[in-house]
Amino acid sequence: MFDTLTERLTQSLRNVTGSGQLTEDNIKDTLREVRMALLEADVALPVTREFIAKVKDEALGQQVMAQLSPGQAFVKIVYDELTRMMGEANESLDLAAKPPxxxxxxxxxxxxxxxxxxxxxxxxxxxxxxxxxxxxxxxxxxxxxxxxxxxxxxxxxxxxxxxxxxxxxxxxxxxxxxxxxxxxxxxxxxxxxxxxxxxxxxxxxxxxxxxxxxxxxxxxxxxxxxxxxxxxxxxxxxxxxxxxxxxxxxxxxxxxxxxxxxxxxxxxxxxxxxxxxxxxxxxxFHPERVAQRILGMGDVLSLVEEVERKIDREKAEKMAKKLQKGGSFNFEDMLMQFEQMHKMGGMMGFLDKLPGMSNSGMQQALEQANPEKQVKKMEAIIQSMTIKERRNPDLMNPSRKKRIAAGCGMDVAEVNKLIKQHAQMAKMMKKFANPSGMAKMMRSLGGMQKQFGGGAAGMGPLFGGKDKK
Structure with missing residues (x-):
């Protein structure tokens, strides 16, 4: 959702972020681009007109905060107006009435x-x-x-x-x-x-x-x-x-x-x-999170909630305890991680919520890489192994690799690629061996989002972070 709008808006706003000050002249073209982006996204014409008028009024009457550049201030105005237009905050169901x-x-x-x-x-x-x-x-x-x-x-x-x-x-x-x-x-x-x-x-x-x-x-x-x-x-x-x-x-x-x-x-x-x-x-529906996604800043809060809700905590804790005691991250553990990822909507569902992943260059790179296809390949290779091989990666030798490749209908090069990716994953998993490690990692990504504003125009100060100098 919002892919087309995100691409158009982030391109449009990039034109004004380097401006020394906001004037009617230097935001004129950007507002025209924003207007066209909204109309192409099939936003109703009266809503688009009101949105553009309010952004223009706010931008030209804006007292820029000391820690924001004028360009950043303009992006913040767009963010605030998007959030206001969609309703400020999530409105939950009224469940306090007499049951049922x-x-x-x-x-x-x-x-x-x-x-x-x-x-x-x-x-x-x-x-x-x-x-x-x-x-x-x-x-x-x-x-x-x-x-x-x-x-x-x-x-x-x-x-x-x-x-x-x-x-x-x-x-x-x-x-x-x-x-x-x-x-x-x-x-x-x-x-x-x-x-x-x-x-x-x-x-x-x-x-x-x-x-x-x-x-x-x-x-x-x-x-x-x-x-x-x-x-x-x-x-x-x-x-x-x-x-x-x-x-x-x-x-x-x-x-x-x-x-x-x-x-x-x-x-x-x-x-x-x-x-x-x-x-x-x-x-x-969280308007402020949707506004961040539209502006290419991802939605880390929703991602954290999804990880904490959908991840199999019992399996995660069991693996974490094993790693904490010095156990190795094997191919069975790797397969379990893929299963957890599927529960969260697959690799693309995960990446889509990360900051900076919505720009067209990144999207094209992801489409070419086709992570879902790569994960399926790796799953097929692991499933072609014996239980002993899955539990002990050190057993891999040329003859075993050849048999595994033949079993899943792939080249030995693909098996070698999996072994390399497993080694990288094992290194990372040791860092997050604590049961709450994944959630901590997501929160650190949230910090990145606050600090750098995702793929959008150095927007850290908008959410309480500091821009990288």
Whole structure:
């Protein structure tokens, strides 16, 4: 997400960062470039106009901080305005109401409401430690109820039965009663997809909302529809008192116009981003982190959280204890590290959040290197080894290498390459033998982000660091 916008914005802002002072003349071309970048990202025209006007006013009236150059000050203004436009800070769900807290999901056909219901159920169960139930009030789409039952089972939350012959209001009211009996903390109500031009369907969801009075009414919308997502959200907001928006399919949207437009047009916060097809691919929306990613500064905070949440702590601690006692980092350990990386979305998912990784040169280099393909190759080589060889790298000799290469259909050169990479990894792992080593490494990367501002224009002082002289 935001790949195109990030590339255009970082190029545009680079032109002004060396300026001795900010004047209307020297920011004129940059603002034009920023405007074009936003429009190409499918940000709504009124939102783009307001953004450019505010950045211009701030820049020309800016009292530059002593530790910032004028160019850095301009980038900070853009960052602040991006953050403001998207909502300042994450707005979490209101889960403090009397249980069961009812969450109503609304949206267009094909936006991914049912999958989002499952993702949200998993999020609340695993990260908020809530007892969750789900019910389908979609009596129109064939197999909609069965689909929700299947995904509810997959994420391990309660499913309350419903029937296509029932009235949606009666389904929801009965489900609330059942959720009380089951002592559920949260009830997620999945509704039928509808078009805002479909008066009958809109009247139905208005009546459903009035009957059950949900604590949260979330509009689920496909991010790939760009500014249409924001306009559709506004149409629904005019009919329903929405409390927030969930953007789905953001992993397939290189533009990001929806994320930048929704809050400005509807006044409602984006609460979550759907980041992929897997049922754990739902993340809280943090405007300040998204703004950093857009400006090429990565998102180290989210990366740290992801590492701490998804890494298998038991396996990590077991390996750390072994290394602390002087044990060696073997090929089995290396394979385990690859498995941990897959849990975090693969090498690209990891690298994408690091500072400086979003510039076009780095992206091209990564695409050419194809790290995912390289990891698969290394996994295949290790899996071609015997258990004894995996546990004792020192056993490697020419005849073993030849047999391993033949077993995985590769050249001996690839096996030698793996052995070299293993040696480098073993050296690094010894440095982070402490169980919290990976988290410490991520935090040190966070320090780098604060100090150097990632790939963007020496932006350290913006976040409390000092620029490298």
């Amino acid at each position: 807290v009812v969450i109503l999901l609304a949206g267009l056909q094909g936006a991914g409401k049912t999958t989002t219901a499952a993702k949200l159920g998993r999020f609340l169960k695993e990260r908020q430690k809530k007892k969750v139930a789900m019910v389908s009030a979609d009596v129109y789409r064939p197999a909609a109820i069965k689909q929700l039952q299947t995904v509810a089972h997959d994420v391990g939350v309660d499913f309350i039965e419903s029937d296509a012959a029932e009235d949606p209001i009666k389904i929801a009211q009965r489900a609330i009663g059942q959720a009380k009996i089951n002592f559920n903390d949260v009830l997620i109500v999945d509704t039928a997809g509808r078009l805002h031009v479909d008066d009958d369907m809109m009247d139905e969801i208005k009546a459903l909302h009035a009957a059950i009075q949900p604590t949260e009414t979330l509009f689920v919308v496909d991010a790939m529809t760009g500014q249409d997502a924001a306009n559709t959200a506004k149409a629904f907001n005019d009919a329903l008192p929405l409390t927030g928006v969930i953007l789905t399919k953001t992993d397939g949207d290189a533009r990001g116009g929806a994320a930048l437009s929704v809050r400005a047009i509807t006044g409602k916060p984006i609460k979550f981003l759907g980041m992929g097809e897997k049922l754990d691919a739902l993340e809280p």
